[in-house]
Amino acid sequence: MECTLDAQSLISISLRKIHSSRAQRGGIKLHKNLLVSYVLRNARQLYLSERYAELYRRQQHYPDGAPLLAMPACPPPAAAAPPELAALPLPADTQDREARSCGAARGGAELLEVPVCAVPPELQRAPCRDSSPGFYRAAGSAGPGGGGSAAPGLLYAAGCDFASGGAPHCSSRTTVLDLDTHVVTTVENGYLHQDCCSQCPCCCQPAPGLASPPPAPGTKRKYYPGQEEEEEGVEEGEPGGGGVAGGPPFAPCTKRARFEEYSAEHPQDSSNISNLISIFGSGFTGLVSRQQADSEQPLNGQLCSKQALASLGAWTRAIVAF
Amino acid sequence: ADIISTVEFNYTGDLLATGDKGGRVVIFQREQETKGRPLSRGEYNVYSTFQSHEPEFDYLKSLEIEEKINKIRWLPQQNAAHFLLSTNDKTIKLWKISERDKRAEGYNLKDEDGRLRERFRVTELRVPTLKPMDLMVEASPRRTFANAHTYHINSISVNSDCATYLSADDLRINLWHLEVTNRSFNIVDIKPANMEELTEVITAAEFHPHHCNVLVYSSSKGTIRLCDMRSAALCDRHAKFFEEPEDPSSRSFFSEIISSISDVKFSHSGRYMMTRDYLSVKVWDLNMENRPVETYQVEHPRVLSRASCPRPVCVSNACPCPQVHEYLRSKLCSLYENDCIFDKFECCWNGSDSTIMTGSYNNFFRTFERSTRRDTTLEASRESSKPRAVLKPRKVCTSGKRKKDEISVDSLDFNKKILHTAWHPMENIIAVAATNNLYLFQEKVN
Numbered sequence: 163m164e165c166t167l168d169a170q171s172l173i174s175i176s177l178r179k180i181h182s183s184r185a186q187r188g189g190i191k192l193h194k195n196l197l198v199s200y201v202l203r204n205a206r207q208l209y210l211s212e213r214y215a216e217l218y219r220r221q222q223h224y225p226d227g228a229p230l231l232a233m234p235a236c237p238p239p240a241a242a243a244p245p246e247l248a249a250l251p252l253p254a255d256t257q258d259r260e261a262r263s264c265g266a267a268r269g270g271a272e273l274l275e276v277p278v279c280a281v282p283p284e285l286q287r288a289p290c291r292d293s294s295p296g297f298y299r300a301a302g303s304a305g306p307g308g309g310g311s312a313a314p315g316l317l318y319a320a321g322c323d324f325a326s327g328g329a330p331h332c333s334s335r336t337t338v339l340d341l342d343t344h345v346v347t348t349v350e351n352g353y354l355h356q357d358c359c360s361q362c363p364c365c366c367q368p369a370p371g372l373a374s375p376p377p378a379p380g381t382k383r384k385y386y387p388g389q390e391e392e393e394e395g396v397e398e399g400e401p402g403g404g405g406v407a408g409g410p411p412f413a414p415c416t417k418r419a420r421f422e423e424y425s426a427e428h429p430q431d432s433s434n435i436s437n438l439i440s441i442f443g444s445g446f447t448g449l450v451s452r453q454q455a456d457s458e459q460p461l462n463g464q465l466c467s468k469q470a471l472a473s474l475g476a477w478t479r480a481i482v483a484f
Numbered sequence: 485a486d487i488i489s490t491v492e493f494n495y496t497g498d499l500l501a502t503g504d505k506g507g508r509v510v511i512f513q514r515e516q517e518t519k520g521r522p523l524s525r526g527e528y529n530v531y532s533t534f535q536s537h538e539p540e541f542d543y544l545k546s547l548e549i550e551e552k553i554n555k556i557r558w559l560p561q562q563n564a565a566h567f568l569l570s571t572n573d574k575t576i577k578l579w580k581i582s583e584r585d586k587r588a589e590g591y592n593l594k595d596e597d598g599r600l601r602e603r604f605r606v607t608e609l610r611v612p613t614l615k616p617m618d619l620m621v622e623a624s625p626r627r628t629f630a631n632a633h634t635y636h637i638n639s640i641s642v643n644s645d646c647a648t649y650l651s652a653d654d655l656r657i658n659l660w661h662l663e664v665t666n667r668s669f670n671i672v673d674i675k676p677a678n679m680e681e682l683t684e685v686i687t688a689a690e691f692h693p694h695h696c697n698v699l700v701y702s703s704s705k706g707t708i709r710l711c712d713m714r715s716a717a718l719c720d721r722h723a724k725f726f727e728e729p730e731d732p733s734s735r736s737f738f739s740e741i742i743s744s745i746s747d748v749k750f751s752h753s754g755r756y757m758m759t760r761d762y763l764s765v766k767v768w769d770l771n772m773e774n775r776p777v778e779t780y781q782v783e784h785p786r787v788l789s790r791a792s793c794p795r796p797v798c799v800s801n802a803c804p805c806p807q808v809h810e811y812l813r814s815k816l817c818s819l820y821e822n823d824c825i826f827d828k829f830e831c832c833w834n835g836s837d838s839t840i841m842t843g844s845y846n847n848f849f850r851t852f853e854r855s856t857r858r859d860t861t862l863e864a865s866r867e868s869s870k871p872r873a874v875l876k877p878r879k880v881c882t883s884g885k886r887k888k889d890e891i892s893v894d895s896l897d898f899n900k901k902i903l904h905t906a907w908h909p910m911e912n913i914i915a916v917a918a919t920n921n922l923y924l925f926q927e928k929v930n
Contacts, residue, residue: 172737175821188550188573192635192654193685193704193744194826200740201820208737 169209176202488917490904494558494566497908500528500915501568502922503553507537509570509623511581512922526913526926532581534623537572549574555640557649559662567626569649573636576651578627578662586614632658632668639689645696652689652701659713671719672701672711687828688748695754702759706730706743710770726768728775738816738825746828751837752909758840760831765842767854780852780859782829782844824898835910843902846891847918848878864902864916864923874928 176198183190183198490503500512513531540549550573559567565582592610595601635653642649650671651658657672672689676682684705692698697713709722730739742762750757756777759766763783766776819825824845831842843849844861852859861878868875878891904917912927 172817172820179823187548188552188636189545189547193638193687196682196685196704197741197744197826201737204737204739 169205169212172205173202173209176205486920488904488920488922489552490554490556491906491915491917491922492556492558492568493906493908493915494568495560495909497910497913499531499558499566500906500924501556501558501570502915502917503536503556503570504920505550505552507535507539507551507553507572509534509536509553509556509568509579511621511623528924532621532623534579536570536577536579536625537575540574554637557640557642559642560646562646569640569642571637571640571651574630574633576629576637576640576660577625578629579623580626581621581623584620584622585616585618587617588612589615627662627665629660629665629668632660635685638687641690641699643691643696644694648696650689650691650699652686654685657686657689657699657701657719669717671699671713671717673718673720674703687745690748690750690757693750693752693754700748700750700757702745702748704744705740706745706761708745708748708757708759708768724770724773726773726776728766736816738820741820741825742816747830749831749833751833752835753837756837758831758833760829760842762825762827762829765831765840765852767840778854780840780850782842782850819898822898824901827901827903829901830904832905832907834907834912841905841907841914843905843916845898845901846896847900847902849902849905849916862925864918864921864925866921875925 179198180195180202183195486508487505488502489505490501492501493499494501498514500514502510502512504510509532510530511532512528515527515529536553537551539551541547542549552572553570554572556568556570559569559578561567565580568579568581570577570579589596590610590612592612593601593606629651633651633653633656635655637651637653639652640649641652647663648659648661651660651668652672655673655675656670658668659671660668672686674684674686684703684707687702687704689699689701692700698710699713699719700708700710702708706727708726710724710726711719712723713719715721715723730743745759745761747760748757755770757768757770759768759776760782763781765780765782767778767780768776816825829843831840833840838855839851839853841849841851847864848861849864850859850861862875863878900918902916902918906915908914914925916923916925
């Protein structure tokens with residue numbers, strides 16, 4: 163019984179388990195899903211740390227960092243296209259979908275880029291606050307649409323509407339946003355910064371599937387056959403309702419910043435699972451819709467898992483909580 | 485649907501109850517020794533069968549509630565009838581099992597078949613008399629304890645006061661009175677304010693066998709908390725916290741899963757408790773919180789961990805052999821893929837607390853004698869379990885050369901698992917549930 167211990171495959175196995183648990187008889191098993199989320203977290207950390215190591219190595223090769231800084235910007239389909247992950251104050255609307263499909267379309271290029279919001283290109287160049295070292299950009303992604311060698315699953319927010327963001331940046335900076343943990347990582351000449359997008363209005367639950375107005379609190383959604391608590395409807399509804407508004411159910415970014423680690427060993431427990439467990443507004447429709455958008459891209463198995471990683475921010479929320 | 489999901493002896497050991505995935509309970513009774521059939525002593529025959537739980541549907545949450553019996557616990561016997569608690573994911577029921585061997589005959593106003601007699605035929609007073617009849621065992625539900633658990637119930641435990649019991653789900657433990665069904669008290673609640681912060685769940689809970697104020701509960705993180713109900717109404721703060729520090733060199737993707745405790749059982753003496761995680765059984769002294777006093781590897785040390793290790797005496801986790809750890813990791817990975825890594829094994833003590841038993845894969849179960857540290861691996865299978873045949877201990881071989889009668893590591897069947905075992909409270913009789921078969925083994929008495 164051999165099994166590949168590839169972190170990517172573990173992640174996709176785990177996600178598959180979470181997905182199928184929703185259809186299981188008897189409702190979602192909290193315990194099992196919690197354990198699966200731990201595996202997911204471990205695999206993800208390993209994967210991300212490998213990516214980071216790769217990035218670091220490449221940075222060493224390219225000290226000026228120029229090619230690294232190219233921020234492939236998906237031409238924003240229109241203004242104000244909220245990223246899939248930033249369920250912003252902006253209402254989810256068709257632009258949402260456009261942004262997503264834009265990002266999705268890039269999936270084929272291995273680099274999933276999600277324009278955070280419609281901003282002028284120059285701002286897009288600004289180091290956005292990005293999160294997690296997990297999803298840092300692989301070196302070598304050059305130019306828009308580039309990313310041939312970019313790390314799959316790198317989600318970076320090009321441009322942001324962070325009012326406070328947009329600090330002037332030197333050219334040798336690369337910033338990456340982990341759309342899951344909302345931690346910004348800045349690589350500057352090989353030196354790492356990390357801050358958190360605190361008031362980031364984007365620090366909300368990804369809501370790729372929310373094409374319609376967020377469900378009212380307590381609304382039952384078919385993606386949660388296992389919802390067990392009615393009073394949690396507030397939690398459920400909030401991501402929809404609150405999520406779009408940057409709602410409270412999603413822990414403030416400061417908490418998530420603590421989570422970030424660069425080594426895969428001894429992940430801290432404190433907010434470890436927090437970003438993995440929550441009511442996820444759109445369940446797996448986010449992935450589904452993205453996959454449909456991707457259908458024109460050749461999807462092979464590898465790409466699928468990369469897509470899975472790219473959408474990990476969304477997926478890692480898809481667990482359990484009641 | 486007749487996969488056995490729980491096995492439990494009653495306090496005298498004369499009755500053995502099993503619950504299955506279909507919501508049925510089957511009770512076996514031990515045959516009494518009779519002159520005519522001296523060898524039949526010790527045989528268990530079916531005593532009663534009844535449907536305890538039915539599948540339900542929670543319309544409010546669009547959630548199906550499985551009828552699988554998660555746990556059965558007997559109440560101490562107080563009169564001629566027997567009482568047991570059985571629970572599925574959401575509802576606990578108290579069942580009364582009673583015998584009826586007499587029937588009333590000769591009613592005044594009714595015929596034998598129950599029809600009312602015509603008035604003019606009633607000319608004299610007829611008092612019914614009790615006549616013997618064939619033994620009939622009736623099971624009737626006496627109480628239903630419902631609507632107290634949002635999450636899946638994993639444990640019930642009857643208190644030593646014989647008046648209260650606890651029920652535990654993933655995040656909460658409730659205290660009930662056996663007579664009161666419309667109210668329960670929440671005594672432990674580990675649900676975080678924000679579910680995103682959830683890091684562990686309750687996996688098992690039990691009352692102390694003698695102290696009616698003491699209970700323990702185990703968590704998915706491999707810790708056990710002991711609570712004293714006298715200290716506060718809500719026992720969120722533990723009185724004792726049992727945890728063994730993790731060995732950092734043995735970390736893997738699945739560290740959290742294999743450290744999750746699947747069962748916790750007090751010893752009969754009340755001095756020790758035993759916990760089962762995926763790879764081992766640990767015995768804890770209640771007076772020592774920082775580590776267990778005994779640890780037993782359930783899987784053969786080389787089955788899941790070091791099968792390929794070229795160093796034959798490698799038994800420590802710090803084995804530097806890369807292929808060993810690789811083997812372990814790949815094995816665990818495939819067990820993760822096929823969901824076996826989530827199997828919840830139970831464990832049990834014998835009556836004198838000298839031996840512990842737990843199940844494993846390939847229909848193997850293992851007993852560990854605590855004083856001699858001797859362990860025995862036995863198999864519950866039709867081929868090796870002819871009536872009165874002596875079970876031969878099995879051995880799992882890990883090296884290339886397989887001796888006769890040994891099982892090779894790679895031919896272990898991970899679909900045949902023994903999750904539920906029970907030991908007679910006083911004698912050396914064990915009940916072992918292998919999927920949908922129940923095996924009963926008795927110590928050979930010469």
